[in-house]
Amino acid sequence: MKRLIVATALILFSHTGGAMQADIQEWTTRAGTEVLFVERHELPIVDVRVTFDAGSARDGDTPGLARMTSNLLLEGTPERSAGGIARGFERYGARVSTGSGRDTAQVSVRALSEPARLDPVIDSLADVIAKADFPADAVERVRRQMSLGLQQAQSSASALAEKAFMRGIYGEHPYATPPGGTLESVEALTRAAVVDFHRRHYTARNATIAIVGDLSAERARAIANALSGALPAGEALAALPPVDIPSSAQTIRVPLEAEQTHVMMGQPSVRKGSEAYYALYLGNHILGGGGLTSILAERMREERGLSYSSASSLTSAARRGRFQMTTQVRNDSLPEALSVMRDSLEEMRVDEPAAQRLSDSKRNITGSFPLQLDSNRDLLGYIATIGFYGLSRDYLEAFVERIDGLDGEAVRAAMHEHIDPARNVTVLVGPEATINAAE
Amino acid sequence: MKRLIVATALILFSHTGGAMQADIQEWTTRAGTEVLFVERHELPIVDVRVTFDAGSARDGDTPGLARMTSNLLLEGTPERSAGGIARGFERYGARVSTGSGRDTAQVSVRALSEPARLDPVIDSLADVIAKADFPADAVERVRRQMSLGLQQAQSSASALAEKAFMRGIYGEHPYATPPGGTLESVEALTRAAVVDFHRRHYTARNATIAIVGDLSAERARAIANALSGALPAGEALAALPPVDIPSSAQTIRVPLEAEQTHVMMGQPSVRKGSEAYYALYLGNHILGGGGLTSILAERMREERGLSYSSASSLTSAARRGRFQMTTQVRNDSLPEALSVMRDSLEEMRVDEPAAQRLSDSKRNITGSFPLQLDSNRDLLGYIATIGFYGLSRDYLEAFVERIDGLDGEAVRAAMHEHIDPARNVTVLVGPEATINAAE
Structure with missing residues (x-):
């Protein structure tokens, strides 16, 4: 086990030639989706994440809409029920999950890398993302779940503080919008609004694909084409407005x-x-x-x-x-x-800061960072972040160097x-x- | 995909010779743990669940103790931190999870079946279950999480109803105890109580092991021996008292x-x-x-x-x-x-019931049941249930027949x-x- 950690650390943090930089391959699919790919053959598995510019900052005057859309993404297509979708993945040993925050909404899948098992999973994923049709009963169920969470948050000190704090520091900026919405806004969300949000935001030009795992660049290209090609082309969204720092305490x-x-x-x-x-x-x-x-x-x-x-x-x-x-x-x-x-x-x-504190903290950060990257899943998260935010491609290698140099x-x-x-x-x-x- | 469903249904529901009965292999390990095993080679993965007679019905006068023990099981051993444990599994592509209810507490893992990847995962799992040492800071963190959930439940109609209903139908029986405890009881739980609960309940004679997946009976035996052999022998607990039906409305x-x-x-x-x-x-x-x-x-x-x-x-x-x-x-x-x-x-x-309703419902149940069993993970759940509760080994085959015959x-x-x-x-x-x- 110790040997494995060391080997991984060497891959990521070799200072001899920017190994990590070379490890990220990137391209843009015909449909206009940016792809970042890291080839790793230690395990016969592949992790894929599709990140959309579809977080709560895009809610506009309907707080909770982005979260509800994300929560409903695996709930049905014209051909398949939620159970059918779940079984379609599980049958091949694959696990799929969705999530959303202020900037993004994501869909992630982990699957076995053998083509006979991976290919149907990718086809299924492409189908589900592009054709999600938000069944009315699922909309009502998710609405109830979100409302219940909001009702409970009303008596939670930490939830009340979070809401007030975000409003305080972000003012009228979309970041102030609570990703889970409000009791009133969630009650008023309609299936039509979800369908429209999905149509405008879950598009090829609003997506970034991250792939990590046991496959060749050629197969990674086929996967990225299958996922992005199923999506409507769409249009890249306008950037969010800048955030102003509060002018006073x-x-x-x-x-x-x-x-x-x-x-x-x-x-x-x-x-x-x-x-x-x-x-x-x-x-x-x-x-x-x-x-x-x-x-x-x-x-x-x-x-x-x-x-x-x-x-x-x-x-x-x-x-x-x-x-x-x-x-x-x-x-x-x-x-x-x-x-x-x-x-x-x-x-x-x-x-x-005191010298001892400074060196302790630096050692703590640089020592634990490689540990956080020794799994494909963690690496996927970093690659997806680098892709979506357009960070420098040597971000992973540079992070430890930068901290070390302070x-x-x-x-x-x-x-x-x-x-x-x-x-x-x-x-x-x-x-x-x-x-x-x-x- | 269609072909796969049909094949699976045939395996499980062949009426020609009780195929399903023969599919469950069972034995008791040297340490006294019962094992149920189903060999399936469709995917190169193995699912394992260890079920303990360690649910909230064993809480005694400290409601929440079983849940807290389960929640803390992956938080540390003398040699490893929670992060180290998580990375130890993830490094081999394995996922581990814990859960608990009224009757049982379970630990489940899904791993790749290749011995070089599976064996270290099983060793790690055995180590974690047997040597969990419940670090004081993790105890405090889990206590805060449980308290927060209980605080939120105080304003939730469904949570209030659930609590009153369970007390109403079970009276003084341990099943009336809320698995998550109460604000007072969770506040009073000590690390020493958790350590003691773990010592008495997470033992070989209180465990049932279910294994489903891509491995031979011989390898399944080795896995079961590794898991049960790491546990203290312990003693099987006395049965829970019977539940009386309320005497009046x-x-x-x-x-x-x-x-x-x-x-x-x-x-x-x-x-x-x-x-x-x-x-x-x-x-x-x-x-x-x-x-x-x-x-x-x-x-x-x-x-x-x-x-x-x-x-x-x-x-x-x-x-x-x-x-x-x-x-x-x-x-x-x-x-x-x-x-x-x-x-x-x-x-x-x-x-x-009206004839149409009866036949619709029968068709709905018997039609969806095979669909629920076409994944190893679902099958694992059934096998674990059959083992823990000592159900008839033809339960899966019999279920559809019984419903059909009503x-x-x-x-x-x-x-x-x-x-x-x-x-x-x-x-x-x-x-x-x-x-x-x-x-």
Whole structure:
């Protein structure tokens, strides 16, 4: 097992000739779909993901529409029921799944690589994606499921905080739209709207295909042609509008009777592919992204006993992702917790991180990154991301090098430039007396 | 594709010599674990499930303990972290999952059948099941997840109804214990209790192994020995106490402000392996288990527009499963809906079902059953069930024959004998005025 990890790490991180760069093959199909392919023969399996520019940022004035379309994609075609579709894949040992977020909706399949087993799976997948016909009873069932989730979220502090935070940092930008919709919007979604969303967004020119596994480039081309050729050509969508950083700090208070107050604090971050991402990634890891050894966890949990869970996270997105610190604290500890969070962030912007912390975090990130890439499925996720967002093709190789090359000053400077406390949105979900008293 | 279905159906339902009976091979390992094995070479994959007598019925006075143990099983051993365990499987293309219910907790894996890939997966699985050591931070994380789910359930009509219904029909029997525990019980669960539950329940004598796939009996034996040999021998648990049918009808009212009232009505059914199961299964299908064409759906939805979702279901279990009718109706329609449900059930007990309905339902069940068995994974589920519950080894073959052989009088008689309206538990979750006014 150890030998295998080492071998994989060598494939991905050989610094002798950019092995990883050469490993990604890419082309555009006749139908206009971009394809990224990595050939790996360790296992007799193939992973394929089709990514569409069809996330909730495309919901427009019907929040939840993209999610509902994605949730319904495997529910039927004119010829086949949901059960028939599921059995069609399972019969060949294949597993298919769908998912959606703010930027994208995806369909993924894992299948055995032998042509007699893979080819019918790909034909089936092409058929299902292109001809999904959204049966009325499935629409009602999915609507009920989504409504139930939304009803439950109404009493969930973390769900309430998330919703308020996204509205606070993204304002009128489509990223503020909750991917799952609202109780009112989901109730009003129609099958006709789903059919129309599918027709406009699930098209060849709005798709990126990622393929990883045990097949030749020639067979990968045939697969990509089968998948993209079944789709209507369509048109690439206009880019999303830019995200503005909030012009001032803001505190949003959401009353909820509870023994703890849920806190989220942060702002929009950077877009995918931004050069600043690496230093921010390392900075966030030191501040609160590195688990129990990060600054926030130590100060909030170990030193003061304020909270069992305090963390920060950083994401990027087609426009801007987000940076946030999150915690849950006893109501009487809220003022102290807010001070610790704000001071810790300010410190990251003013002082270079301690040398030991910096080197520990760098070793942690660069050491675990290869481990995350030793499976085809994980690699598929990275390849799909590189393709959809148009990241540099040496992204995987460069990531470790970039993190490795950062010093404390680079981290401090990036935090100083991109995370401005004077523009932080703070969300407090807790009892009225508690949240009204907090600054 | 069509050819494949037909071939599979022939394997399973050949009436010429009990082909299916011969297909299940079974033995007991040296460690005392029962094994059921079906050899199928259509795909180069193997599905394995280890089923333990470790469901929530074994929770005792610590509701949620069995579920928490199951949820934590893949979270660490003394040598490996959760990430290391996941990567250990994924590296060989294998997928592993855990689950738990009232009777059982299971671990399932799907892997490629080639020995060089399968053997390390089995070794890894044996190691993980036997040596799970439940890291303290994982215990806290799973506790938070379970608590969050329970908090959300507090405002969910269906979750409130389910909890009250189970308490109503099972009384003091362990089946009444909610598998996910309660807010108080989950808060009080300790790592020590999890370790102890695992030690007592995840043993060779409490396990049944089901194996389906592309390998010889000899290799299946080696796999079963590796899995059971890693476990402590342990002791088979005492059988659960019997379930008594409620002695009288009862209505349980749970106040919840909402525009609809959630209704559940039913009682304990029969145990796994009961001869009455087949006729009850068909009766339930006709009454409300057959989707939009069943009696309840037609009367509630089509004829009266009372509800979009009205259904019944029937399960069996080690002791007794349950029969229930479920619907959601506008508050002002509750009295009419209750009448329709009660009348429909009473009719099933007094009159034979109409000939057309009977033959449609029989054809629907016997026609779809082979379709549900054309995948190794589905077959695995049936084999595991047959093994754990000690069902007749010709269960799969017999099921279609039994359903096919039932006439209307057999259905009526079974419903009359086993579903007694005078013992029905009715749960109403809705506004106080509405539920208090209903009978």
